[in-house]
Amino acid sequence: MKIALLGYGRMGKSIEAIAIQRHHNIVLKISDANSNYDFSDADVAIDFSIPSAAVTNIKKAIDAGIPVVSGTTGWLDQYSEVIEYCKKKDGTFLYASNFSLGVNLFFELNKKLSTLMSGFSEYTTEIEEIHHTQKLDAPSGTAITLAEQIIEQSDYKNWTLDEPKDSELLIEAKRIEGVPGTHEITYNSEIDAISIKHKAHSRQGFAMGAVIAAEWIKDKKGIFNMKDVLNIG
Template identity: 75%
Template sequence: MNIALLGYGRMGKSIEAIALKRKHTISLKISNANDEFDFTNTDVAIDFSIPTAAVSNIKKALDAGVPVISGTTGWLEQYHEVIDYCNAKNGTFLYASNFSLGVNIFFEINKKLSELMATVDGYSVKMEEIHHTKKLDAPSGTAITLAEQIIENTDYKKWTLDQPNSDEIHIDAKRIPEVPGTHEVTYNSEIDSISIKHTAHSRQGFALGAVVAAEWIKDKKGVYTMRDVLQINV
């Protein structure tokens, strides 16, 4: 499979290494918006760029008829615009706030736990996420996904980085050098605490998940998520 890398930073390089190890070819590397987007001989594009470039990158791939997956966060206020654009082009698009296979299992655990906690009184929830200092957005897209899952199943209305009201989930976003990504959800009561936590040890899990998603989405049409890739139907 021939893969275009839209964004050639640390994640792009990690994806390249995994893709080559899995016998794929890199057909295009885009480091900045001024590079030439030549999708000749490209089967799938993988976007791990920056928030200000993601939408343009995705649309260029769709214009070329190339399926595209994106792990860039910080641009989701335009998500529905991109979905509409993909459908209008009869294209193929997959977005994930986190491509790690372990994190996507963690999402399912978080959803189930929030459903259970919604049935009992006396607990409040808080979240913590830790990433490297070069991460541009806070909170992380993964943390937002976790918070939105909890909001969907409970009486919480929104998340906040500030001091929370009673109907808000506080996300403590920390930036520490060389931390690939840690996410923890904690429910506290006067009696006890319940926590679930995912700790990434390297970027390899994110890169592997992105390549697996690219392999899965090739030759498909439509809009997908990692739940489709992992065949999670619960």
């Protein structure tokens, strides 16, 4: 498979290494949305660019008729626009806030626990996420996904990074040098606490998942997510 890498930072380099291990070819590597690039040799594009470049990169791939997998976060206020654009162009797009197999299983566990806890108002809920200091957005896309899952099953109306008010779910976002990613959900009451936690040991799981998603999406049409790739949930 011939892959175009849209974004060539740490994740882009990790994806390149795993793709080559899996006998794929990297035919294009770009670092910003202002580059003039040609998708004619690519079978699929993988986008891990910066938030300000993501929408432009994704649309360029869709315009070229190339399936695109995106893991860039921090641009989701334009997600609906990109989905409609992809549908209009009869394109192929897969977005995931996290490509790790473990995290996607963690999403399913979070949904199950939030459903179980929905009937117990004596518990308050908090999310803590920790990432490396180079991560540009806060909270992480993974933390937002976890929060949205909890909100759907509870009386919380939205999430906040600040001191929570009524009906607000607190996300505490920390940035620590050298930490690949940790997410923990805690339910606290006066008498006990229940928590679930996912801790990444390296970026390899994210990169592997992105390459597997690209392998899966090649030659398909439509809008997809990692649940489709992994056949879970």
